[in-house]
Amino acid sequence: MTAAPAATGTAIGMSGVTVRFTSRRSQTTALDDVSLDIEPGEFVTIVGPSGCGKSTLLKIVAGLVTPTSGAVSLLQRPVRGPQKEIGFVFQKAALLEWRGARANILLQAEMRGMDRAKASRRADQLIEMTGLTGFEKALPHELSGGMQQRVALCRALLHSPPVLLMDEPFGALDALTREQMNAELHRIWRETDTTVVLVTHSIAEAVFLGTRVVVMSARPGRIIRTFPVELPAHRDYAQVMSDPRFDRLATDLRGLLGSAAANH
Amino acid sequence: MTENSLDTAGRQAAAKAAGGDPTAASPLASGTPTPAGDQVRSTVAGRPSGVGGRPPRPTLGRRAAAFADSLWRPALVLAVVFAAWWFVAAQEYVPNYLVPTPGQVWETMTGQWSELARHTLVTLYETVLGFVLAAALGLATAVAIAYSRTLDKALYPIVLFAQVIPKIAIAPLLVVWFGLGLTPKIILAVLIAFFPVVISGVAGLRSTDPELLDLAATMGAGPWRTFRKIRFPNALPHLMAGLKVAVTLAVVGAVVGEFVGASEGLGYVLLLANGNLDSALLFADLILMSAIGIVLFVLVEIAEALLIPWHASRRASVSLTTS
Ligand SMILES: Nc1ncnc2c1ncn2[C@@H]1O[C@H](COP(=O)(O)OP(=O)(O)OP(=O)(O)O)[C@@H](O)[C@H]1O
Ligand SMILES: [Mg+2]
Numbered sequence: 001m002t003a004a005p006a007a008t009g010t011a012i013g014m015s016g017v018t019v020r021f022t023s024r025r026s027q028t029t030a031l032d033d034v035s036l037d038i039e040p041g042e043f044v045t046i047v048g049p050s051g052c053g054k055s056t057l058l059k060i061v062a063g064l065v066t067p068t069s070g071a072v073s074l075l076q077r078p079v080r081g082p083q084k085e086i087g088f089v090f091q092k093a094a095l096l097e098w099r100g101a102r103a104n105i106l107l108q109a110e111m112r113g114m115d116r117a118k119a120s121r122r123a124d125q126l127i128e129m130t131g132l133t134g135f136e137k138a139l140p141h142e143l144s145g146g147m148q149q150r151v152a153l154c155r156a157l158l159h160s161p162p163v164l165l166m167d168e169p170f171g172a173l174d175a176l177t178r179e180q181m182n183a184e185l186h187r188i189w190r191e192t193d194t195t196v197v198l199v200t201h202s203i204a205e206a207v208f209l210g211t212r213v214v215v216m217s218a219r220p221g222r223i224i225r226t227f228p229v230e231l232p233a234h235r236d237y238a239q240v241m242s243d244p245r246f247d248r249l250a251t252d253l254r255g256l257l258g259s260a261a262a263n264h
Numbered sequence: 265m266t267e268n269s270l271d272t273a274g275r276q277a278a279a280k281a282a283g284g285d286p287t288a289a290s291p292l293a294s295g296t297p298t299p300a301g302d303q304v305r306s307t308v309a310g311r312p313s314g315v316g317g318r319p320p321r322p323t324l325g326r327r328a329a330a331f332a333d334s335l336w337r338p339a340l341v342l343a344v345v346f347a348a349w350w351f352v353a354a355q356e357y358v359p360n361y362l363v364p365t366p367g368q369v370w371e372t373m374t375g376q377w378s379e380l381a382r383h384t385l386v387t388l389y390e391t392v393l394g395f396v397l398a399a400a401l402g403l404a405t406a407v408a409i410a411y412s413r414t415l416d417k418a419l420y421p422i423v424l425f426a427q428v429i430p431k432i433a434i435a436p437l438l439v440v441w442f443g444l445g446l447t448p449k450i451i452l453a454v455l456i457a458f459f460p461v462v463i464s465g466v467a468g469l470r471s472t473d474p475e476l477l478d479l480a481a482t483m484g485a486g487p488w489r490t491f492r493k494i495r496f497p498n499a500l501p502h503l504m505a506g507l508k509v510a511v512t513l514a515v516v517g518a519v520v521g522e523f524v525g526a527s528e529g530l531g532y533v534l535l536l537a538n539g540n541l542d543s544a545l546l547f548a549d550l551i552l553m554s555a556i557g558i559v560l561f562v563l564v565e566i567a568e569a570l571l572i573p574w575h576a577s578r579r580a581s582v583s584l585t586t587s
Contacts, residue, residue: 059478062478062482063481064478064481064482081481082478082481082482082484083482084482084483084484086482087482088478088479088482090475090478090479092475094473094475094476094479096476096493096494096497096498097574098497098498098572098574098575099574107483107493108483110489110493111480111483111484111485111489111490111493112483112484112485139574
């Protein structure tokens with residue numbers, strides 16, 4: 001189950017992807033002609049105004065939404081229908097309310113028919129790592145929003161997927177826990193060959209975690225620019241925050257996002 | 265793309281349909297809306313993570329206390345009603361052949377106990393069998409309707425049609441077809457109890473969060489695993505509410521069936537007592553019928569507590585913090 005995608009070719013490929021949602025009342029263009037290639041082992045972060053199609057983009061890669069036009073590939077295979085070589089963290093935690101935290105994490109193993117003992121050990125590791133120890137049996141309604149998101153994160157990591165898609169996974173966390181979780185995620189990514197796409201509203205998070213930051217415009221969602229992040233692969237949170245390169249990039253991003261929102 | 269958007273629209277409609285909670289319609293299901301849910305959550309969240317344990321579930325003793333606490337009010341009302349009955353009958357404000365005294369009813373019950381017990385067992389048998397069949401058929405129909413658009417369109421109107429026919433009017437026909445035995449009573453119980461099971465089952469199965477289904481899809485799970493691990497457990501609270509309504513209706517079905525043509529059962533005894541103006545026997549019979557309904561209802565409630573402790577514990581903790 002270790003993530004070792006082939007060194008050649010893209011992990012995720014999107015070309016000319018357009019998505020329109022049609023309902024009786026209206027038609028929304030969520031994504032307009034989006035092209036994006038992601039190499040194996042990259043950590044791409046996506047920022048953009050609310051409603052610009054970031055969640056839709058992730059769901060397209062996962063095969064949960066079919067684009068109106070355009071081509072999508074995952075691990076060099078065209079995406080048709082839901083993909084299972086991924087770990088998906090939804091914007092809402094999406095937990096089963098009748099299962100405790102640990103059982104929610106292990107759902108991944110049960111649905112995939114993974115080896116029980118191995119999955120169980122891995123779950124314990126993840127629980128420890130995300131600071132959920134002591135809450136293994138707590139039902140979702142007994143957990144805080146941030147803890148629920150951490151459970152969802154553990155669930156997405158349980159099977160060590162080669163591709164990790166995350167939709168604002170740390171949105172409900174306090175600043176300090178968020179930094180810790182960022183550092184953990186950075187470590188996980190560094191130690192494995194996982195390809196990660198992470199949607200966030202936090203510029204600091206986008207820069208600290210990403211090898212590339214993709215900026216999207218307000219509806220209809222387009223990619224307006226991608227910034228390579230020129231920071232060392234091995235990052236320390238405090239160091240990065242005081243790095244002048246971080247400041248410059250963050251300022252650029254803030255300016256661009258401001259104009260993207262204003263244009264709308 | 266149209267297909268995709270249709271799909272989305274369908275899901276949204278389903279989510280909306282699920283919003284109409286059948287528990288709310290049933291006076292029997294005590295689903296309290298829960299402002300206190302937040303309270304429970306915040307007490308847990310308030311603990312430093314990784315250090316504190318989770319709060320203990322209510323212990324058996326506390327649950328029993330909560331149960332007793334919920335019981336004394338209806339018990340009081342019942343006592344008052346009983347006292348009023350006794351007073352009215354004993355003072356003969358109403359002639360005795362219309363309203364017997366509690367003592368007379370008690371004498372009838374103990375005096376004719378073996379006979380009454382036999383008839384009670386007959387009605388109980390018809391009711392239970394009818395209920396179990398209705399639950400099985402209803403659930404199967406609900407699954408078919410929830411999973412297939414075609415079957416939804418084909419079956420739903422028929423289920424609805426079957427519901428609006430007055431079942432009591434069918435009873436004579438059933439007797440003509442199946443004779444005076446137990447069969448027509450069981451069929452009638454099934455027919456009456458079927459509808460709430462289907463409706464609650466469909467509502468429950470459709471109430472699954474679309475995001476959870478997406479999640480299952482990214483886990484590569486087939487429809488059976490998704491049903492077993494996600495959709496069915498998710499439907500259980502709705503379904504149990506429907507089963508509680510169904511079980512009380514099954515009693516009605518069995519008794520009505522006995523009215524139309526029978527040689528045994530509480531419905532038959534009721535007609536006999538009626539013919540003889542034996543009001544004490546009438547009252548005894550009514551009490552036994554209600555007892556069947558109450559006992560079966562409580563059994564379903566117990567099954568609910570065992571099957572969906574997560575739901576019950578939620579309600580229990582809420583009632584403990586509010587009262
Ligand atoms: N299933 C759907 N049916 C119809 N419209 C949809 C659907 N999903 C998304 N949309 C529309 O597509 C647009 C993009 O939605 P999306 O959820 O991808 O935005 P987002 O960038 O993730 O926003 P946020 O940052 O607030 O999460 C929105 O205008 C939304 O209304
Ligand atoms: Mg989103």
